[in-house]
Amino acid sequence: MIVLKAVQEKVLSALQVVAGIVERRHTLPILANVLIRKTGDSVEFTTSDLEIQVRTAAQLDGDEGNYAITVGAKKLIDILKSLPSDQTVSLSANQAKLTLQAGKSRFTLQTLPAEDFPLVQEAIDFGPAFSVPQKTLKSLISQVHFSMAVHDIRYYLNGILFVAEGKTLTLVATDGHRLALAQSTLEVEMPKQEVILPRKTVLELQRLLKDDVKGTAEGEEAQIEMRFAGNQAKFNFGGLEFVTKLVEGKFPDYNRVIPKNHKNHITLGRATLLSSLQRAAILTSEKFKGVRVNVSPGTLGIASSNAEQEEAKEELEIDYGGDSFEIGFNVGYLMDVLANMSQDMVTLSLNDANSSVLITNPEIEGFKYVVMPMRI
Numbered sequence: 001m002i003v004l005k006a007v008q009e010k011v012l013s014a015l016q017v018v019a020g021i022v023e024r025r026h027t028l029p030i031l032a033n034v035l036i037r038k039t040g041d042s043v044e045f046t047t048s049d050l051e052i053q054v055r056t057a058a059q060l061d062g063d064e065g066n067y068a069i070t071v072g073a074k075k076l077i078d079i080l081k082s083l084p085s086d087q088t089v090s091l092s093a094n095q096a097k098l099t100l101q102a103g104k105s106r107f108t109l110q111t112l113p114a115e116d117f118p119l120v121q122e123a124i125d126f127g128p129a130f131s132v133p134q135k136t137l138k139s140l141i142s143q144v145h146f147s148m149a150v151h152d153i154r155y156y157l158n159g160i161l162f163v164a165e166g167k168t169l170t171l172v173a174t175d176g177h178r179l180a181l182a183q184s185t186l187e188v189e190m191p192k193q194e195v196i197l198p199r200k201t202v203l204e205l206q207r208l209l210k211d212d213v214k215g216t217a218e219g220e221e222a223q224i225e226m227r228f229a230g231n232q233a234k235f236n237f238g239g240l241e242f243v244t245k246l247v248e249g250k251f252p253d254y255n256r257v258i259p260k261n262h263k264n265h266i267t268l269g270r271a272t273l274l275s276s277l278q279r280a281a282i283l284t285s286e287k288f289k290g291v292r293v294n295v296s297p298g299t300l301g302i303a304s305s306n307a308e309q310e311e312a313k314e315e316l317e318i319d320y321g322g323d324s325f326e327i328g329f330n331v332g333y334l335m336d337v338l339a340n341m342s343q344d345m346v347t348l349s350l351n352d353a354n355s356s357v358l359i360t361n362p363e364i365e366g367f368k369y370v371v372m373p374m375r376i
Contacts, residue, residue: 001062001063001065001067001092001093002061002062002063002090002091002092003036003038003043003062003063003067003069003091003092003093003098004036004038004043004060004061004062004090004091005060005061005062005088005089005090005091006058006060006061006088006089007085007086007087007088007089008080008083008084008085008086008087008088008089008102009085009086010058010060011058011060011080011089012077012080012081012085014043014045014056014057014058015034015045015073015076015077015080016077017045017054017056017208017240018034018045018046018047018054018055018056018073018240019034019047019073019074019077020054020204020207020208021047021048021049021052021054021200021204022034022047022049022073022074023049024074028050028118029112030070030112030116030117030118031048031049031050031118032072032073032074033070033071033072033073033111033112033117034046034047034070034071034072034073034076035047035048035068035069035070035114035117035119036068036069036070036071036091036114037066037067037068037114038062038065038066038067038068039066040064040066041059041060041061041062042057042058042059042060043057043058043059043060043062044056044057045057045058046117046119047073048117048118048119048120049200050118050120051120051198051200051244051245052120052198052200052201052204052242052243052244052245053119053120053242053243053244054204054240054241054242054243055240055241055242056239056240056241057239062090062091067093068114068115069093069098069111069112069113069114070111070112070113070114070116070117071098071109071110071111071112072109072110075109076100076109079100079107080100083102083103083105087102087103088102089101089102090102093111096110096111097109097110097111098111120243120245122232122234122243123229123230123231123232124229125229125230126227126228126229126232126234127191127193127227127228127229128190128191128227129225129226129227130164130169130186130187130188130190130225130226131187131223131224131225131226132169132184132186132223132224132226133221133222133223133224134209134210134211134221134222134223134224134237134238135209135210135211135212135221135222136184137184137205137209137224138206138209138210138211139182139211140169140171140182140183140184141160141171141202141205141206141209142206142340143171143180143182143340143341143364143367144160144171144172144173144180144181144182145160145173145202145203145206145340146173146180146336146337146340147173147174147175147178147179147180147336147369148160148173148174148175148199148202149174149175149176150175150199152175152176154176154249155247155249156196156247156248156249156250156251157174157175157176157251157252158198158199158247159173159196159197159198159199159201159202159247160172160173160196160197160202161173161194161195161196161251161254162193162194162195162196162197162226162228162233163192163193163194164186164190164192164193164226164228165190165191165192165193166186166189166190166192167185167186167187167188167189167190168183168184168185168186169183169184169185169186170182170183171183172251172254174252174254174257177330177333177371177372178330178333178336178337178369178370178371178372179254179257179258179368179369179370180337180367180368180369180370181254181258181366181367181368181369182364182366182367183365183366183367184366193228194251195228195233195246196246196247196248196249196251197233197244197246197247198244198245198246198247201233201244204242205235205242208237208238208240208242209224209237210222210238222237222238223237224236224237225237228246231245231246231248232244232245232246233246257356257370258358258368258370259349259351259355259356259358259370262349262350262351262358263322263323263351264295264320264322264323264349264350264351265320265322265347265348265349266295266300266318266319266320266322266347266348266349266350267319267345267346267347267348267362268300268316268318268319268345268346268348269344269345269346270338270341270343270344270345270346271344272316273300273316273338273346274335274338274339276302276314276316277291277302277314277331277334277335277338278335279312279314280302280303280304280312280313280314280331281304281331281332281335282312283304283305283306283310283311283312284304284305284306284331285306285307288306289330289331289332290304290328290329290330290331290374290376291303291304291328291329291331291334291376292304292326292327292328292376293326293327293328293329294324294325294326295320295322295323295324295325295326295327295350296324297320297321297322297324298317298318298319298320298321299315299316299317299318299320300315300316300318300320301313301314301315301316302314302315302316304331323352325350325352325353326353327350327352327353327354327357327373328373328374328375328376329357329371329373329374330371330374333371334359334371337359337369337371341361343361343362343363343364344363345361345362345363346359346360346361346362347359347360347361347362353373354373355373356370356371356372356373357370357371357373358370359371
């Protein structure tokens with residue numbers, strides 16, 4: 001039976017959409033496979049890692065009838081990638097094997113039964129659906145994702161908090177040393193819903209979301225529809241269904257972390273500040289990424305040193321007439337936020353040598369980034 005027949009480009013793009021979550025090493029061998037389910041001329045591709053499930057469908061030629069099988073996702077993609085994009089490929093099923101044919105090339109692959117594939121049990125208590133443009137969500141994620149913790153024992157920090165309330169969608173990430181918050185306006189009024197999306201889900205969404213897609217209507221932006229349940233989130237966009245488990249736990253009260261009523265504000269060029277910090281970072285030690293920031297009227301000084309008694313000093317002219325003080329920061333935390341912005345200017349708001357710095361963007365309302373000071 002010919003399960004599907006189409007040009008390489010069409011088959012490969014459908015597979016690549018779902019293959020991002022497939023892990024190299026598995027306790028269950030079948031999780032390295034993609035589930036291919038044929039219903040009429042619609043072919044559905046599904047992958048899962050038991051916590052995330054991604055599904056997409058494509059209209060592909062083939063024999064009549066229904067059929068389902070699972071086959072190694074990575075091998076199938078590697079074979080397709082090695083073929084010309086305009087070549088017609090076919091997948092035929094014969095007993096427990098799949099044969100891929102393209103021109104004079106032929107590959108026979110082992111399969112595992114479709115009924116053994118562990119599909120994610122979807123929640124029944126999903127809240128109301130709401131949508132934002134894909135471009136908006138991709139932008140919000142890019143403004144905060146770098147502040148997520150990695151393998152932190154406080155597992156609720158290894159992800160991003162999504163809060164939908166009223167007409168506002170807020171994304172927050174923190175690793176305990178710095179915090180990033182970004183907001184966008186929703187078109188509909190929402191009852192308050194809070195969920196923590198796991199790190200892997202966030203990075204996969206960021207990979208899949210498009211920031212330049214137009215929807216079907218003229219000039220309309222392509223949307224992503226979101227629904228949250230007690231232990232699951234569901235996203236629908238671009239012909240894709242994405243279901244993920246949530247991180248359980250209580251996210252820190254981010255409103256208490258964000259400092260207010262700063263008396264000293266410095267607005268300066270983002271690229272200039274970033275390149276000064278990058279140069280100073282060269283002479284910080286691997287374990288200790290500290291830089292000293294000296295603030296005084298008209299001048300922002302950046303200094304770093306290491307165990308070999310080498311030191312770097314940078315000086316920037318600024319339009320500032322406030323207090324003078326010296327404060328230490330992890331240079332990586334400052335560079336992360338500046339590197340993930342694209343705007344020209346950045347504002348640093350400080351109180352004194354012992355308080356956190358609040359970094360905002362004069363061009364983006366609703367973006368806040370907080371960095372705790374460090375002792376140097």
